[in-house]
Amino acid sequence: xxxxxxxxxxxxxxxxxxxxxxxxxxxxxxxxxxxxxxxxxxxxxxxxxxxxxxxxxxxxxxxxxxxxxxxxxxxxx
Numbered sequence: 097x098x099x100x101x102x103x104x105x106x107x108x109x110x111x112x113x114x115x116x117x118x119x120x121x122x123x124x125x126x127x128x129x130x131x132x133x134x135x136x137x138x139x140x141x142x143x144x145x146x147x148x149x150x151x152x153x154x155x156x157x158x159x160x161x162x163x164x165x166x167x168x169x170x171x172x173x
Contacts, residue, residue, distance in 0.1 A: 133149070
């Protein structure tokens with residue numbers, strides 16, 4: 097089973113790359129599939145690539161649910 101998770105963009109880098117954070121884990125991700133990203137945006141992350149932007153409220157609710165389930169302790173983005 098594959099899982100996509102919401103992450104927040106913390107830094108934009110060159111070559112369609114960015115740093116993103118979820119559950120305290122910061123990881124370099126690919127951003128070529130999403131236009132007009134800004135620091136602070138939330139995106140859906142799957143296998144190292146941002147797939148689409150996500151509304152902040154929806155992202156926070158999902159992250160809270162994942163935290164309550166204990167799923168964020170194993171996030172490796």
